Amino acid sequence: MRSSDRLPAGAGTRLVVVGHGPAAARLTEALTAGGFAGRVTVLGEEPRAAYDRVALTSYLSGRTAEDLTYPVPEGVALRLGRPVVGIDREARTVTTADGHAEPYDTLVLATGSSPFVPPVTGRDLPGCFTYRTIDDLDAIRAACAGARAGVVVGGGLLGLEAADALRGLGLTTHVVEMAGRLMPRQVDEGGGAVLRRHIEALGLAVHTGTGVREVVAGPDGRVAGLVTSDGETIEAQVVVFSAGVRPRDELARRAGLAVGERGGVVVDDGMRTSDPAVYAVGECALHDGVVYGLAGPCLTMAEVAADRVLGGEAVFTRADTSTRLKLLGVEVAQFGAAEGALDVTFMDPVGGVYQKLLVSDDARTLLGGVCVGDAAPYDTLRPFVGRDLPAAPGELLFTGGPADLDVPDDAQVCSCNNVTAGRVRAAIAGEGLTDVAGIKSCTRAGTTCGSCVPALRKILAGAGVEVSTALCEHFTHSRAELFDIVRVRGITTFSRLIAEHGTGRGCDVCKPAVASILASLGGGHILDGEQAALQDTNDHFLANIQRNGTYSVVPRVPGGEITPDRLIVIGEVARDFGLYTKITGGQRIDLLGARVEQLPLIWRRLVDAGFESGHAYGKALRTVKSCVGSTWCRYGVQDSAALAVALELRYRGLRSPHKIKSAVSGCARECAEARSKDFGIIATEKGWNLYVGGNGGFSPRHADLFAADLDTGGLVRVVDRFLMFYIRTADRLQRTSAWLEQQGLDHVRRVVLEDSLGICADLDAQMERHVASYTDEWRAVLDDPDKLRRFVSFVNAPQTPDPSIAFETERDQIKPVLIPLEATR
Amino acid sequence: MTVLHETPPAAPSGTPPAALSGTPSGTPSGGPPGADTAPRWTPVCAYTDLLPERGVCALVGRHQIALFQTFDGELFAIGNHDPFSGAQVLSRGIVGTRGGSPVVISPMHRQAFSLATGACLDDPAVAVPTYPVRLADGAVEVSAP
Ligand SMILES: Cc1cc2nc3c(=O)[nH]c(=O)nc-3n(C[C@H](O)[C@H](O)[C@H](O)COP(=O)(O)OP(=O)(O)OC[C@H]3O[C@@H](n4cnc5c(N)ncnc54)[C@H](O)[C@@H]3O)c2cc1C
Numbered sequence: 001m002r003s004s005d006r007l008p009a010g011a012g013t014r015l016v017v018v019g020h021g022p023a024a025a026r027l028t029e030a031l032t033a034g035g036f037a038g039r040v041t042v043l044g045e046e047p048r049a050a051y052d053r054v055a056l057t058s059y060l061s062g063r064t065a066e067d068l069t070y071p072v073p074e075g076v077a078l079r080l081g082r083p084v085v086g087i088d089r090e091a092r093t094v095t096t097a098d099g100h101a102e103p104y105d106t107l108v109l110a111t112g113s114s115p116f117v118p119p120v121t122g123r124d125l126p127g128c129f130t131y132r133t134i135d136d137l138d139a140i141r142a143a144c145a146g147a148r149a150g151v152v153v154g155g156g157l158l159g160l161e162a163a164d165a166l167r168g169l170g171l172t173t174h175v176v177e178m179a180g181r182l183m184p185r186q187v188d189e190g191g192g193a194v195l196r197r198h199i200e201a202l203g204l205a206v207h208t209g210t211g212v213r214e215v216v217a218g219p220d221g222r223v224a225g226l227v228t229s230d231g232e233t234i235e236a237q238v239v240v241f242s243a244g245v246r247p248r249d250e251l252a253r254r255a256g257l258a259v260g261e262r263g264g265v266v267v268d269d270g271m272r273t274s275d276p277a278v279y280a281v282g283e284c285a286l287h288d289g290v291v292y293g294l295a296g297p298c299l300t301m302a303e304v305a306a307d308r309v310l311g312g313e314a315v316f317t318r319a320d321t322s323t324r325l326k327l328l329g330v331e332v333a334q335f336g337a338a339e340g341a342l343d344v345t346f347m348d349p350v351g352g353v354y355q356k357l358l359v360s361d362d363a364r365t366l367l368g369g370v371c372v373g374d375a376a377p378y379d380t381l382r383p384f385v386g387r388d389l390p391a392a393p394g395e396l397l398f399t400g401g402p403a404d405l406d407v408p409d410d411a412q413v414c415s416c417n418n419v420t421a422g423r424v425r426a427a428i429a430g431e432g433l434t435d436v437a438g439i440k441s442c443t444r445a446g447t448t449c450g451s452c453v454p455a456l457r458k459i460l461a462g463a464g465v466e467v468s469t470a471l472c473e474h475f476t477h478s479r480a481e482l483f484d485i486v487r488v489r490g491i492t493t494f495s496r497l498i499a500e501h502g503t504g505r506g507c508d509v510c511k512p513a514v515a516s517i518l519a520s521l522g523g524g525h526i527l528d529g530e531q532a533a534l535q536d537t538n539d540h541f542l543a544n545i546q547r548n549g550t551y552s553v554v555p556r557v558p559g560g561e562i563t564p565d566r567l568i569v570i571g572e573v574a575r576d577f578g579l580y581t582k583i584t585g586g587q588r589i590d591l592l593g594a595r596v597e598q599l600p601l602i603w604r605r606l607v608d609a610g611f612e613s614g615h616a617y618g619k620a621l622r623t624v625k626s627c628v629g630s631t632w633c634r635y636g637v638q639d640s641a642a643l644a645v646a647l648e649l650r651y652r653g654l655r656s657p658h659k660i661k662s663a664v665s666g667c668a669r670e671c672a673e674a675r676s677k678d679f680g681i682i683a684t685e686k687g688w689n690l691y692v693g694g695n696g697g698f699s700p701r702h703a704d705l706f707a708a709d710l711d712t713g714g715l716v717r718v719v720d721r722f723l724m725f726y727i728r729t730a731d732r733l734q735r736t737s738a739w740l741e742q743q744g745l746d747h748v749r750r751v752v753l754e755d756s757l758g759i760c761a762d763l764d765a766q767m768e769r770h771v772a773s774y775t776d777e778w779r780a781v782l783d784d785p786d787k788l789r790r791f792v793s794f795v796n797a798p799q800t801p802d803p804s805i806a807f808e809t810e811r812d813q814i815k816p817v818l819i820p821l822e823a824t825r
Numbered sequence: 826m827t828v829l830h831e832t833p834p835a836a837p838s839g840t841p842p843a844a845l846s847g848t849p850s851g852t853p854s855g856g857p858p859g860a861d862t863a864p865r866w867t868p869v870c871a872y873t874d875l876l877p878e879r880g881v882c883a884l885v886g887r888h889q890i891a892l893f894q895t896f897d898g899e900l901f902a903i904g905n906h907d908p909f910s911g912a913q914v915l916s917r918g919i920v921g922t923r924g925g926s927p928v929v930i931s932p933m934h935r936q937a938f939s940l941a942t943g944a945c946l947d948d949p950a951v952a953v954p955t956y957p958v959r960l961a962d963g964a965v966e967v968s969a970p
Contacts, residue, residue, distance in 0.1 A: 473923070473924075474921070474922075495896075504921065504922035504923075504925060505878070505895070505896050505920075505921050505922040505927070506919075506921040506922070507919065507921040507922070507923065507928075507930060507937075508918070508919040508921070508930040508935055510921075511919050511921060512919070530877075532876060532879055533876055533877060533878040533879040533919075533920065534919075536919055536932060537914070537917040537918070537932035538932075540879075540917065541917075545914070545917075545932055545933070547910060547912065547933070548911075548912055549910075549912035549913055549914045789874075790881075793882065793884075794882055794883060794884040794889075795869060795870045795874060795881040795882065795883055795892070796868075796869040796870055796883045796884060796885075797884050800884060802889075802913055804889070804906075804912075804913045805913075818911060
């Protein structure tokens with residue numbers, strides 16, 4: 001499209017963007033990526049930078065504004081809280097509400113839309129809201145605190161999202177929809193009926209075929225109820241209007257740009273308005289008679305405009321408005337045309353599933369479809385819209401069709417980012433991708449609304465990327481399957497397990513994995529009997545091997561709290577054995593450079609001083625970090641240090657699929673970095689918020705809010721179950737972050753908080769057994785002459801140190817002398 | 826149950842000679858050291874000192890020798906030196922099987938070494954020496970040059 005042998009595109013150009021929503025954010029990103037050399041200034045009305053509006057509702061379930069905010073490319077001047085009130089096209093300036101005039105050479109309108117509020121009496125009363133911005137949500141949350149019931153006006157996609165939010169905030173919730181069914185734009189009558197049953201089963205009251213007559217006030221002047229056009233009065237303290245949106249074209253209209261009859265700034269295929277110096281993108285733009293209310297087309301428009309500004313010739317063509325979402329736990333999807341010559345419907349009123357395919361009159365070409373309750377056909381069939389059906393329509397609905405459906409290369413899989421199946425396949429082959437995360441970062445597919453992720457998984461499988469769950473050559477089972485076999489059959493040795501369920505004698509993959517399973521299920525000391533031979537060298541010597549064959553020693557320091565006397569003991573031990581000493585990130589102390597025969601001597605001293613194993617060597621709980629909390633800190637609201645100590649003592653020694661890290665912060669300032677941990681706790685005025693699935697390391701991930709305002713007892717119970725469920729079902733070496741993404745946060749919540757699998761009593765009992773049977777691994781070794789005998793460098797010369805180990809000094813401490821490898825091979 | 830290796834196992838046809846030259850023992854495989862001198866056996870520990878599938882290291886002269894007893898009771902001896910990290914650690918690896926033959930997996934960077942031949946199964950250019958090992962009167966004896 002663009003030729004590259006030119007001057008840097010846009011040098012000297014002043015480009016001004018009005019509005020900072022998702023479309024503007026994508027525009028600035030694409031400009032930066034394309035090497036735009038001019039100056040970019042963004043004037044935004046909201047007080048914060050652009051955020052992911054599609055995920056707005058998650059703000060109420062614990063994601064912060066920061067989580068939702070898009071990164072702002074370097075060099076972009078962002079002026080927030082500066083609504084533009086006028087455009088002077090002659091002078092080429094825009095004026096902000098505070099009177100500042102900003103000159104432009106190129107102007108981009110990205111003003112989005114505003115919720116439509118029907119002109120009824122009482123619509124401005126305190127207690128009436130719209131549902132579009134983070135500020136809206138803050139206001140709604142505050143109003144719901146003292147409210148019992150709420151009404152959402154509008155039963156479309158956004159209305160149901162708002163209803164979900166009110167329900168989540170604890171209100172008895174009503175939905176009023178003018179049309180005869182819910183989500184009239186996405187589903188037909190049959191689908192609407194099934195959807196309604198789902199929603200009513202959740203306890204929401206649905207009123208269809210009726211509008212709003214007025215909102216009535218109580219004696220305090222606030223909303224007290226809503227009267228429908230049928231004359232019914234619904235008692236409510238909160239009313240949310242979600243009755244459609246209107247493009248924000250008022251600036252363009254006043255500046256004399258062409259606008260549509262029913263609103264929207266008219267643009268051509270290059271996103272140019274009737275003034276060639278002015279572009280419009282996103283929900284405010286009217287292209288070919290259509291205003292798009294979905295993120296996908298809005299982002300594509302932004303990319304087209306960026307390409308044009310950079311001198312390219314990209315065009316925007318009529319966009320796919322397929323949708324697939326999960327509202328109030330119900331899958332709803334619509335793709336392709338809404339009407340067709342023939343339709344084939346599958347309906348399961350008991351399971352709450354409705355699926356319909358629309359086909360051409362010869363029943364060969366797929367035109368569209370609607371799904372409620374189970375959107376699987378969307379994943380397989382959406383790319384076939386306008387093409388020959390891959391099988392008979394009935395078969396496709398009843399059996400899901402052939403398992404190996406091949407999506408054609410030129411079919412679009414991700415409509416939000418306009419990515420074809422061919423592009424995904426090329427990325428898989430070219431970059432050697434093996435998972436959805438790789439596809440996302442390479443192609444952007446699946447990064448916006450996520451509805452195509454199941455389709456991406458299928459392409460991955462179809463590309464021969466075998467996502468085998470076999471542990472290794474000795475077991476065809478996954479770790480979770482082996483865990484169940486061991487648990488259910490009561491197997492206590494590796495030999496029996498591999499004889500009955502595997503082949504050969506194991507390896508460095510299955511042996512430690514089985515050792516961990518046996519240990520999680522309370523198998524006694526990890527060096528007892530045959531178990532000793534399953535452990536890798538770290539577990540075998542209860543220390544971490546270093547590059548020269550020496551080991552490190554890490555005593556447990558629960559919560560990072562340590563007395564001066566114990567600190568002195570650590571110092572003395574380190575000095576007496578000449579160990580390199582370093583403070584770890586987990587608030588404890590690492591002593592490095594110990595030879596195997598020194599380990600028991602070092603630990604004798606530490607155990608005598610009251611220390612115990614820190615399990616730094618094991619796939620087990622590592623540390624529970626903390627801040628000083630309310631005892632010392634003037635900001636603290638709870639005693640985080642005491643909780644951290646209690647949690648570390650409760651879960652110490654718990655063997656798991658991978659290491660587990662935790663932290664407790666005493667207030668929202670989060671000094672303990674709890675949200676980067678597998679389970680992290682942040683104090684609130686009312687108790688504790690629990691976050692799960694956080695991760696530092698190679699692919700960092702912020703933890704998700706799992707449950708809020710728990711008391712200490714409730715918190716411990718939830719953590720018990722969360723950890724045990726993870727231990728039971730995760731793959732080998734799968735951190736909680738990856739496990740959570742695989743299981744889905746909602747699923748894990750239901751299992752742990754609502755006992756949806758009926759296993760919580762079991763999980764509780766398993767944790768109680770762990771807590772009751774904990775003993776210090778190192779003390780047990782020191783008390784057992786048989787185990788102690790293994791801590792020698794040479795079986796025939798127990799007193800002789802390994803002569804190959806040598807040290808030199810650096811910054812006043814030891815460091816290993818490494819033998820050059822060439823000399824040793 | 827116990828198989829005694831009075832002579833070291835024969836080199837497998839696939840073991841590249843280049844990898845064997847310059848190894849500390851000089852007698853990786855193919856016959857006892859010297860045509861007419863019988864191996865000098867050194868007792869290093871009791872058979873009962875060994876745990877199945879858990880190695881130990883013996884110091885014989887300047888040689889560090891990793892000794893293993895497999896699940897079916899067979900004894901093996903290979904060099905303790907891990908050619909990939911330079912550390913003396915092979916005796917501390919996990920013992921198991923690959924394709925049915927006994928291996929030890931380096932605890933450093935996880936390459937597998939055949940217990941029978943010393944060959945590295947993950948890098949055909951690399952091997953570690955093997956040593957004759959036998960059971961004599963309840964004692965494990967190895968022979969190092
Ligand atoms: C609750 C909710 C759920 C949604 N769910 C989905 C979904 O599941 N799938 C999907 O595809 N889409 C969904 N959407 C729609 C999606 O969010 C929009 O399509 C998208 O935000 C449009 O981006 P935009 O940048 O064009 O407009 P906007 O996001 O509206 O951003 C426009 C910005 O411009 C600012 N602005 C307006 N006028 C001015 C001015 N004069 N001066 C300065 N600034 C101005 C506004 O304050 C706003 O910040 C959802 C929307 C909501 C509200």
